[in-house]
Amino acid sequence: MENKTYSDSYFTSQVKSLLSRIYGHSQLNDSVLERAIEYYEKQSFIEHKLDELKQNIEKVSRQTATDKAKTLRVRLEREQRNYYEELRFERNERHQHLYKLCKEIIKLSEGDCFEDSNRKSSQLLGTIQLVSPTQGRKIALTNEQHKPLYKSVLCLRLLDRLCMDQHIVEPYIKSALGDINAEQYQTLAEDNPEAYQAFVEKVKIPLVMAALLQDIGNNHPESLVILRGADYQKDPHRTLPIEERKALLQINYRETVKYLIDGIGAGIYIGNSKKDRDEHNVVEHKKLLFIKHLLKSAVNPKKGIGNLLKVPQIYSSIILSTKDSYNYKLLPKVYYVLNQNAERGACCQAVVNALTKITGHFPQGYGVTYVPYEQDINDRYEYAIVSQLYPANADYPICRTATRNLAFISHGQEIVIKKSANLYFTETAKSFSTISKERLHEILELLVSNSHERKQLDLLPRCWQPGEFFSVNINQKLWNKAK
Template sequence: MSKHQSGDTKFTEQVKILLNKIYGRSPLKDSVLERAIAFYDLEQFSQRKLDKFKTDLENLAQTPNAKVQTKISNLERDQREYLQELRTERDERAQHLQQICREIIELCEGESFTETNRKSAQLLGTIQLIAPTEGSKVAITNECSKPLYKAILSLRLLDQICLKDLLPDPYLTKELAEISTFNFKDLRNENESAYRQFSDHVKVPVLMAAILQDVGNYHPDAHAIMFGVDGKADNYRTLNVEERKALLQINYRETLKYLLNGIGVVIYSGNSKAERDTFNKSETNKLRFVKHLLKSSVNPKLGVGNLLKIPQIYASIVLSTKDSYNYKLLPKVYQALYQNAERGSCSKAIVEALHHITGDFPQGFGVVYIPSDVEQEVRYEYAIVSQFYPNNVNEPICRIATRSLTFVGYGHDLVVKKNSNLYFVETAKAFSSISKERLNEILELLSSNYLERKKLDLLPRCWQPGEYFSMKVNQKLWNRSR
């Protein structure tokens, strides 16, 4: 494949920036993750300092005199200033997180339901396509990508839940009642103000919960389990039952603690008492909803916690950090989800709702198919999954990546039927009579070098489009087809 036109489109750059803002690591230490780690690292110090203020004040109060009273006043002033410093830091973290949530909404939602689905599919597909599918960086890249990926899934799953009334929840029911006079799918066009309010009251909390869901895994207690006592263990290894149980408990406890003590509510800035009261009530209700989502996601059964749990399971497979990660198995993700539903650990109806949105094949997955004119020239072609809501879950809507065995930057959209998709064994068997020589000819055209061809199956079930997508001209999969 040609190496020309490197670089990224504006959208791909925006996705990379957003990923770094959420779980990135940099010298600035200003991502959501790094702010949480800093909070955990300083948590014990802060508590010791507050405890010392309290002890010193109690001791001084036992020997009242003029000199002591001055010391008490100074100490109380220092205590107030330190508490204000902690409040300011907490408010900065809260505002930072909510601003990122609004940036996510802006990047993945459009003026219509159709445009929102296109932009969300583009965001998920881009995350998948810029992530390596083999090599030493798979785990660390997927770890960074998962929070944003599952957050987008949660948003789009929320659409189905609201449209179909799949998860009766007091907070959600109340917010939906506020916009009941409008068409939910066309809310942004019908009433921009109602759309903004619903986004702020519901979508932002859902995104906050999805992003923070696993942040407790970065607490020092969790770190000791994941990296071992000596700090040298592989943190991406499969944990034993006891380690996993302990880690789940720590993550649950410390995620909630960080939400309440490290994030909290945004502080109102203004002079209107009525406006402040309304603002504080709204922020308090949002925080309660985030807390409710996080707590109920641990064992959601039929409740609103499914809004987080099911995307979490999906993302943990599609963007796995384990050694068992196998790109070819990504379309099997719903086998695991339905198994979880059968065990009662999540709602089958909500799994079906997500399945209806995504289909079997994740956004950005490389599909190999037999074109309809195959009788003229025996060959297969490459395509990339690019849209939600396929009519049949096993027949993905794709954008073609090759035409007549030549890579193209602007292809047309195509529904890849099951009987032409080489991912399915029956289709592959029907195509297996092709001579080895012809298959080698095809491979030579569709691979960039001899070493790559040696690694590829003669009759591939799928392909990995990372190199293709690394070229700027090929990052426009979601533009209007020509």
């Protein structure tokens, strides 16, 4: 990998910017996360201030019915009016900020047809994976920031799949679909842009909002005491005792819903028509109730619409894990965990199956090591990166090759890697184990950039970590047409 240029393509820069504006930290304090933290802190301060004023009024009133008590009451009413007016203004501003981000996410992940939406979503999911560290101390922190966007894209693609499979029974979504059947839905953006846009506004944007806000309550002061300890010295990503875990789940749900209603609210109508305003308010109120319903249903989804959030949430929490047990090699085991959850009744098996059909067992951006098909003698392996959704077989990822004849390339071919060629699978690795150690060392010399890194690798790697490869600008075109 000589003459490296460590800069980002336009698309990668867009994704990094989006990740930063959702759960990042900045000097402007204007990400979704930072706005929620500011809301929680400000709400706590103002409520304390109003409670203090109320107590003063009660104290003065008990002592004597003087003008002082009356003055305090007038002051309280003024403070309350100012508080609610300020809350209304800030709520609308936060709503507009979140709404614009959701529109941007949909624009980056959806195209004019079903195939284009899958390609764009592959690119977005893969880029998130490839810019997320797979080793070092920043894994947990970065994955926590990247998960909401990753999950929201999965939710969109899962919604499409469930609509096309006619598995949607949720009244709100069925009403938004109207008489659009499964076949029409697949080509809706291309054949009927107006109906598609209406569905985006009524269903897809609220769904993305729910995905982005689902765990925002974990940033409430009460949640942070559990996660970080009263002195803020504990590791927030540690495994919590059961009782603390239960308490955190309750606080997270309660404060997420409260933030949704009081901190985000419904979109405000801008205009002079009373009729349009009334219609707008009805639509926005229904959307807000739908988001709340998604959040509530996801806590214990059974076979309901909450699975639309819950299944991608579990998937994302494994692919972008924040736990000490994170192991890049084990990411393809994600459906082993999901199927276990389905067996326990924590989520719906049919929805797990639908997501499996979309992603296959190998996540987007995952580094696959494989034996080339064209050789008669197995004397080498090559690198590839999972680059497309909807593999015909869950164990056969659609990949873009990253090496050819043990040399890195920027414009690889798109290939389907069968189980019999994929070194991730034990039986394939065993069949390749006849190669001498000398030859395997020779291959590592060519494919790995430094000796220190080589010492940490298995002699016969079951996968590879393509983060460094992807950090080079010219290698960030994995989703362009292969030449």
